[in-house]
Every structure is written in structure tokens, then in C-alpha cells.
Amino acid sequence: MADVNVTYDRTADAAYVYFTDPRARPRVAHMYPCDPVQVGGMINLDFDEQGRLIGVEVLAAGSKLPAYLLESAQRLDAEGA
Numbered sequence: 001m002a003d004v005n006v007t008y009d010r011t012a013d014a015a016y017v018y019f020t021d022p023r024a025r026p027r028v029a030h031m032y033p034c035d036p037v038q039v040g041g042m043i044n045l046d047f048d049e050q051g052r053l054i055g056v057e058v059l060a061a062g063s064k065l066p067a068y069l070l071e072s073a074q075r076l077d078a079e080g081a
Contacts, residue, residue, distance in 0.1 A: 003022075004019065005018040006073040009076040010079055011077040011078070012059075013059065014057065015061035016056070017056045020055065026049075026054050029049040030046075031046050042058075
């Protein structure tokens with residue numbers, strides 16, 4: 001099973017779930033915003049130049065993602081530094 005890299009900024013309550021090799025940082029070529037009314041918040045899908053899904057940005061992550069995922073995420077805020 002592949003590990004999924006997750007970063008979390010508690011101050012912004014924003015998380016990013018990466019679906020790419022952690023050694024590579026592909027460039028986002030296209031972002032597709034999910035309907036905020038339908039998902040009850042803001043979730044963005046990021047695609048590379050070949051149209052592959054490379055990650056998901058989740059705002060209001062504390063209410064959208066499981067606590068265990070956020071607790072194990074790499075912290076980007078000052079509290080996690």
C-alpha cells in the first residue's frame with residue numbers, strides 16, 4: 001500500500017492530500033473546485049499537465065477529514081513547527 005502525504009495548517013484549517021511521489025512536486029496545471037454547496041465547504045481537485053489528479057485541497061479540514069489523518073499530517077502552522 002502506498003503512503004499518502006498530507007499537510008495541515010491548523011491556523012487556516014486547510015489540508016492538502018498529495019497523490020504524487022513525495023520526492024516530486026509536479027506543477028498544478030488545472031484546478032477543479034467542487035461545488036461548495038454540495039460538499040458543504042471548499043474542496044479543490046488539482047491536476048497536472050497530463051490530466052492526472054495530483055492532490056486535493058480541503059478547506060475547513062477539521063470538519064471534513066478524519067481526526068487521525070490530521071493528527072498524523074505534516075504541520076505547516078507555527079504550532080506544528
